[in-house]
Amino acid sequence: MLRIALLCGLLSVNTLVSAEAEPFNRVDFQVEAVREVANDLLTASMTVEIQDKQPGHVARQINAALNDALKKTSAFSTVKASSGNQRTYPVYGKNNQIDAWRGHGEIRLESRDFKAASELIMQLQATLQLGGVQFTIAPDTRAQTENALITEAIKAFRARAETIRTAVGAQSYKTVHISINNGGVPPHYPVQMMRGAAMAEAAVPAPEFAGGESRMTVQISGTIETQ
Secondary structure, X not given: OHHHHXXXXXXXXXXXXXXXXXXXXXXXXXXXXXXXXXXOEEEEEEEEEEEEOOHHHHHHHHHHHHHHHHHHHOOOOOEEEEEEEEEEEEEEOHHHOEEEEEEEEEEEEEEOOHHHHHHHHHHHOOXXXXXXXXXXXXXXXXXXXXXXXXXXXXXXXXXXXXXXXXXXXXXXXXXXXXXXXXXXOOOOOOOOOOOHHHHHOOOOOOOOOOOOEEEEEEEEEEEEEEO
C-alpha cells in the first residue's frame, strides 16, 4: 500500500509541475515604427567607350579619358571618385572575323554634396557618358534612424502589451519573446545616358538633382504572457 501511495504521490507532483510549465494566456502581436528619411547620398557612374582597329589604341584613349576625369574630380573635395569596370573586347564582322576592338571604362562618384556632384558631372559629360545616378540613405544616417525607430517601436510594443493586459483583466504581464526586424529599400532614380559628343555640341547646364526620400521601417514582433 505504501508503494502504491508513493507512486500516486509522484504522479500527482509530476502532473502539477507539467501543468505549471505549460504556457497560458500568451498573446502574439506585432508593432512597427515608420519614418520617411531624406536620401542624402548620391552615387553616379561615368563611362567611356572607344572603338578602334587596334586594341592598343583603344586602351590608350580610354586611359587618357579616365585619367583626365580623375584629375578634374580631384578639384572637388566633397566628391569621392573610384575606378570602376574597365574591359576591352573584340567586335566581329563578316565571316566571324575580328573587325575592330571596343573598350569600356568607368569611374564612380559618391557624394553628399549634390550641388558639387552636379557641377562635376556637367564637366565630365564633355568626354564621358553618364551611366546612371542613384540616391540612397548614407550608412551613418541609416544607423542613427534605425536606433531611433527601435526606441519608438519598443515603446509601442510596451503600450500595446499594456492595452492587452487591461483588456483581458490581468494583473501583470511578462515578455516571453521579442524580435526586431528592420527593412526599407531605398529607391533608385535612373538618369538617361548621354554621349559626350552630343554634350560637347552645346552648352548644357548642370543637372539639378533631388534625392527624394526613402521609407524606413522597424518591426517588433513578440509574445507576452498575462498573469
